[in-house]
Amino acid sequence: MAKTETDLLDDAQLEAFFEAGREEVPELSDSFMAALLQDAAQVQPQAHAFAPKRAARPFWKELVAQIGGWPALAGMATATVAGVWIGFAAPDQLETLSGGVLLAGDYASVDTIYDVQDFAPNYFGTDLLIEEEG
Amino acid sequence: MALDAYAAATDEALLTLYGNGDPSAAQILTTRLAPRVLGYASRLLGGDRAEAEDVTQEAMLRLWKQAPEWRRGEAKISTWLYTVTTNLCTDRLRKRRSVDIDAIEEPADGKPSAVDGLIQADRATALQDALNTLPERQRVAVALRHLEGATNPEIADILEISVEAVESLTARGKKALAMALAGRRKELGYGED
Structure with missing residues (x-):
């Protein structure tokens, strides 16, 4: 017998079937779940692949960094050049400033200009020492 | 535990975590998505559970491979998965038809x-x-x-x-x-x- 429109299920009846279908969610077996997770692990990008690589630095760069970088190195270079220059040029001003101690060519004359007492405090004078000896 | 914190995360966020190498994300996503894919594939394939599992495994594998290139907001993951699953099932149904046209079950009517x-x-x-x-x-x-x-x-x-x-x-x-x-x-x- 051919079906007519009245033979059809109405929406509510059909919905009952859909509801039954929606409730029928298959459970994954343990072995199938394990297979899925194994696939996932196999193709998963590794975390370290995204971490920025630490570039190996040459020894001299490491040394400069330890000293304090290029500014510190420039300061040291300036001091070195200044030292060499002072050594060669022996400027008169330095002799004046140091009172002839540092750069006097004739070191014997230093004794004639300055006595030891000139560098020692007066209260620590030789008189005291002589009295003790006596 | 991290799994609890992940339970509230969206599928997209979990896929991003997976792409960044997070080991827990795959488990949550699989638990969430695979049963739906399996159920859907099973419906399209006429209730063939074994074939539906093959399709599910292939669809999920494609999702994992897609993870590094996944762009946020491009598509919902569920929609993407349904598309892949539909195509995989359609291919299998076509092959099945070409192999054995009599294998189609008669309607249960009657x-x-x-x-x-x-x-x-x-x-x-x-x-x-x-x-x-x-x-x-x-x-x-x-x-x-x-x-x-x-x-x-x-x-x-x-x-x-x-x-x-x-x-x-x-x-x-x-x-x-x-x-x-x-x-x-x-x-x-x-x-x-």
Whole structure:
């Protein structure tokens, strides 16, 4: 017998079937779940692949960094050049400033200009020492 | 535990975590998505569980491979998965048709009434039998709309057709289902008055 429109299920009846279908969610077996997770692990990008690589630095760069970088190195270079220059040029001003101690060519004359007492405090004078000896 | 914190995360966020190498994300996503994919594939493939598992495994693998290139907001992961699953099932159905055209099950219409007042599982089985009688695209549209809860625009994306065409497909599919199930109305607990 051919079906007519009245033979059809109405929406509510059909919905009952859909509801039954929606409730029928298959459970994954343990072995199938394990297979899925194994696939996932196999193709998963590794975390370290995204971490920025630490570039190996040459020894001299490491040394400069330890000293304090290029500014510190420039300061040291300036001091070195200044030292060499002072050594060669022996400027008169330095002799004046140091009172002839540092750069006097004739070191014997230093004794004639300055006595030891000139560098020692007066209260620590030789008189005291002589009295003790006596 | 981290799994609890992840339970509230969206599928997209979890896929991003997976792409960044997080080991827990895959487990949560699989638990969340794989049963739905398996159920959907099983419906399209006429209830063949083994074949549906193959399709699910392939679809999930494609999702994992897609993870590094996944762009946020591009598509919902569920929609993407349904698209992949639909295509995989369609391929298998085509191969199946070309191999053995007689393997298609006859509609269950007219089977003798087994017991009075069938339980939900029997209704689900009856629905599956009726779905098997529908043309492929109607089956896909009805399953997505009424069983997977997809919206018409989402189905339009999956099938690459217009929303109007989706509405037409689901309407025809529902009518055919109503026809197929009408013969089992009494058996399934609906009096024929």
